[in-house]
Amino acid sequence: NAGVTQTPKFRILKIGQSMTLQCAQDMNHNYMYWYRQDPGMGLKLIYYSVGAGITDKGEVPNGYNVSRSTTEDFPLRLELAAPSQTSVYFCASRFGQGVYEQYFGPGTRLTVT
Amino acid sequence: AQSVSQHNHHVILSEAASLELGCNYSYGGTVNLFWYVQYPGQHLQLLLKYFSGDPLVKGIKGFEAEFIKSKFSFNLRKPSVQWSDTAEYFCAAWNQAGTALIFGKGTTLSVSS
Numbered sequence: 001n002a003g004v005t006q007t008p009k010f011r012i013l014k015i016g017q018s019m020t021l022q023c024a025q026d027m028n029h030n031y032m033y034w035y036r037q038d039p040g041m042g043l044k045l046i047y048y049s050v051g052a053g054i055t056d057k058g059e060v061p062n063g064y065n066v067s068r069s070t071t072e073d074f075p076l077r078l079e080l081a082a083p084s085q086t087s088v089y090f091c092a093s094r095f096g097q098g099v100y101e102q103y104f105g106p107g108t109r110l111t112v113t
Numbered sequence: 114a115q116s117v118s119q120h121n122h123h124v125i126l127s128e129a130a131s132l133e134l135g136c137n138y139s140y141g142g143t144v145n146l147f148w149y150v151q152y153p154g155q156h157l158q159l160l161l162k163y164f165s166g167d168p169l170v171k172g173i174k175g176f177e178a179e180f181i182k183s184k185f186s187f188n189l190r191k192p193s194v195q196w197s198d199t200a201e202y203f204c205a206a207w208n209q210a211g212t213a214l215i216f217g218k219g220t221t222l223s224v225s226s
Contacts, residue, residue, distance in 0.1 A: 033213060040122065042203060042218040043157075050212065058213060090156065097211045099145075099164050104157040 001026050004105035006091050012111045013081040021076040021108050023091030031094045032074040033102070034058075034066065036087040043090065049074055081112045115140050117206050119217035126194050126224050134189040134220050136178075136204030146187040147205045147214070148178055157203065163187065174198070196226040 007022045025032065030051045035043040035058075045058030049068040063085055065077040074093075078085060091105040120135035138144060148160040161172025168180040178189045187204060204217040 031212070035216075040218060042119075042216040043214075044216075045213050048213050056212075092214075101159055101162065102147075102214060106156045 003027065004091055004093055004103050006089075006105040006108050008108060009106070010109045012113065013078075015081060015083065015112060017081050018077070018079050019081070019110075021078070021089055021091075021110070023074045023076065023105060024072050025074075025091075025093040025103070026072065027093065027095070027103070028071065029093035029095050029103075030071070031096060031102075032068065033092040034064070034074070034076045035090045035092065036060065037090060037107075038087050046076065046089075078110075083112050086110060086112045115206075115208055115215055117204050117215050117217040119202075119204050119220050121220045122218070123221045123223070126222070128196055128224055128226050129193050130224075132189070132191040132194050132198075132222070134202055134204075134222070136187045136189065136217060137185050138187065138204075138206045138215075139185070140209060142209065145207045145211075146178075146180060148172065148176070148187075148189050149203045149205060151201045151203065151219075153200070160189070160202075194222070194224050196224050198222060199224045 004025045033048045034046040037043050044060045047066040049055045089108045094100045094102040116139040118137045146163045149157040150160050151157050161170050163170045163180045171177045176191050201219045201221050203219045205214045
């Protein structure tokens with residue numbers, strides 16, 4: 001299994017541009033998550049999904065959108081990028097609720113200038 | 114609001130010193146607790162987890178943590194640190210709905226050889 005994969009690894013955007021961060025998992029996990037990590041702030045939840053077709057907002061959803069058309073993929077869309085969205089973005093997944101571990105992808109480092 | 118607090122922002126130790134990193138969570142009831150480690154430039158990896166049973170949990174690489182319900186704490190310990198333990202450490206807990214992880218802000222551990 002490849003686990004949780006993310007593309008791209010790095011990206012530089014200009015203010016106002018849009019992009020999609022890709023996330024995929026091959027473990028047949030129902031739950032998928034997007035976090036952003038800023039220095040000294042830990043990880044903040046942006047959006048999550050408990051299954052295909054179901055998404056919900058996390059702590060910091062503003063400026064982002066998600067979709068979950070398949071179990072495997074959970075892309076994160078940034079519309080009208082702003083400098084405040086400069087961060088490292090991590091995708092994660094787990095099988096379900098209960099004693100299941102959450103697995104993380106390698107991250108995407110995004111800079112908005 | 115539910116929260117996870119880590120008391121130490123940056124800890125500096127010499128090799129062979131003992132380590133204890135504090136973690137407190139804000140809510141009662143059933144809790145599932147985790148410690149993750151992030152080595153420089155890498156993604157998060159699970160060190161250990163507590164779901165139920167023995168409150169002293171052993172993880173990988175010689176780490177352990179003790180769940181003390183009366184103190185709402187889940188401190189991470191290691192008797193003798195190594196240079197390779199230099200990393201950022203995150204305490205986390207499932208939210209009460211069990212749908213997403215709440216992270217502390219992280220503790221940076223620097224170990225000098």
